[in-house]
Amino acid sequence: MKNSVIVRRGLIIIILSLTIFSCKESNTEFEVVIKTDADTDSLSMYPSFVSKKLLDSTYTMLFKGQVQNGVVNIKGSKPSHPIMFDIFANNFGMSDKFFIDNGSTDLYVSFVNKDKKVIIPNDKKSKTQKEYEILKKQGLDSIDSLWWKADSTKERRKIGVIRDTLIVGFLKDNPDSYVPMWLFANYFSSRSNRYSKLYDESTYLFSDEIKKTELFKNFKSSLKAAKKFSLKNKELSLKNTELENVRFKLSNLNNSKYILLDFWYSNCSPCLREMPKYIPIYEEYKDLGFEIVSISVDKTSKIEDWKKLIIDKEFTWIHYLDENGIETKKLNIYSFPTTFLINNEGEIIEKGITSVKLENFLSVKLD
Numbered sequence: 369m370k371n372s373v374i375v376r377r378g379l380i381i382i383i384l385s386l387t388i389f390s391c392k393e394s395n396t397e398f399e400v401v402i403k404t405d406a407d408t409d410s411l412s413m414y415p416s417f418v419s420k421k422l423l424d425s426t427y428t429m430l431f432k433g434q435v436q437n438g439v440v441n442i443k444g445s446k447p448s449h450p451i452m453f454d455i456f457a458n459n460f461g462m463s464d465k466f467f468i469d470n471g472s473t474d475l476y477v478s479f480v481n482k483d484k485k486v487i488i489p490n491d492k493k494s495k496t497q498k499e500y501e502i503l504k505k506q507g508l509d510s511i512d513s514l515w516w517k518a519d520s521t522k523e524r525r526k527i528g529v530i531r532d533t534l535i536v537g538f539l540k541d542n543p544d545s546y547v548p549m550w551l552f553a554n555y556f557s558s559r560s561n562r563y564s565k566l567y568d569e570s571t572y573l574f575s576d577e578i579k580k581t582e583l584f585k586n587f588k589s590s591l592k593a594a595k596k597f598s599l600k601n602k603e604l605s606l607k608n609t610e611l612e613n614v615r616f617k618l619s620n621l622n623n624s625k626y627i628l629l630d631f632w633y634s635n636c637s638p639c640l641r642e643m644p645k646y647i648p649i650y651e652e653y654k655d656l657g658f659e660i661v662s663i664s665v666d667k668t669s670k671i672e673d674w675k676k677l678i679i680d681k682e683f684t685w686i687h688y689l690d691e692n693g694i695e696t697k698k699l700n701i702y703s704f705p706t707t708f709l710i711n712n713e714g715e716i717i718e719k720g721i722t723s724v725k726l727e728n729f730l731s732v733k734l735d
Contacts, residue, residue: 398447399472402433402440406457406479411440413453415550416462419557419702422590424448424582446470449581450496452550455486465554467496467547499545503538521642521705522722528555529566536570543575553587556594561700562719563594590700599629600714604695606663606688609675616661616688618714625657626717626733628726629708631701633666633693634674639705643683645723649730650685656734660685665693665704 402411413431415423423429427447433440447470455463460479466486475488488497511531518524532555539548552567568591571584578584604616621627628646632639643662650660662683666674668691678687690696709717709726721729 397443398468398470400442401474403438403476406460408457410434412456413442415452416454417558418553422553422586450546467494467500469494469496496546500547503547507534532566539573543573549578558703560703560706561590561594606690609687621659622712624659625712627710628660629710630662631696631706632704633664634670634677636704642705649727653730653734658730663688663690665690665696667692
């Protein structure tokens with residue numbers, strides 16, 4: 369009798385231990401079940417447009433899963449705070465963004481439809497996802513749509529200001545929400561870490577909890593660095609159009625009063641819309657102290673395309689190749705075109721200047 373009691377007690381302890389372990393295990397993981405129509409072998413999940421320098425280096429944020437019968441199952445360690453993800457499929461591009469907190473999320477994404485929207489059942493939406501959808505209904509969706517349809521850098525910039533103002537307004541009402549934090553990080557990264565006074569002056573609005581995260585700390589320090597960013601003493605290892613190695617410094621162009629430094633690549637549609645507008649500007653002001661230096665980040669496989677395009681398009685100014693974008697990444701430049709108007713002392717007059725504004729500026733300074 370005594371032995372059977374001991375056995376029963378032992379079994380109870382084992383069952384309780386397994387139950388506790390099982391609960392602990394489920395509380396330390398998240399799971400995302402993705403249903404898709406994409407004809408591909410695998411899908412990846414990552415906060416794609418957010419610079420790695422902003423992310424928490426102690427947490428793996430790249431997840432990949434095999435597609436089996438149109439379904440991908442992705443599991444990972446429970447995040448310390450909500451994370452914004454999008455889904456990438458080879459040959460299809462990226463989906464709309466979505467948020468996970470922890471626990472289980474089921475979603476459907478269609479890569480056949482151009483919008484690539486992520487659809488999540490109401491009972492599977494995280495708290496942060498619901499906040500994100502509120503902001504989208506307040507106008508974020510329609511503003512983003514206008515941004516993608518914009519034909520010029522100037523128009524995109526105006527739309528970007530409207531979008532940022534909307535996000536800051538949402539932040540004022542929702543200081544505990546991680547949605548504005550991730551969107552700040554996303555748009556800051558996609559603009560090649562260009563300093564934003566609005567973002568800088570809005571960081572105090574975030575709750576103390578968010579301010580403790582690595583994401584916030586890295587974003588805040590990156591804003592500070594962007595404010596002080598300078599090209600004055602930078603030296604870049606590049607190649608000229610003859611593919612000879614060149615050590616490029618702005619001081620090499622000290623005979624020029626103003627320099628437009630233009631980062632691009634040969635099949636960048638926005639770049640190729642803007643660059644032809646430089647031709648008449650360059651012809652008018654090149655003998656008056658204006659120079660253009662275009663630095664391409666083309667991959668090795670695209671070098672011949674880059675060389676041919678320069679000739680075909682009659683881009684007659686200075687060209688260099690940053691093969692595979694190695695040097696450009698060191699400058700935190702990830703979106704293209706990225707331009708800097710610089711004076712002969714290496715000081716940045718304006719980043720992302722439009723061709724219209726450039727022409728107006730030169731007409732005042734050099735005519």
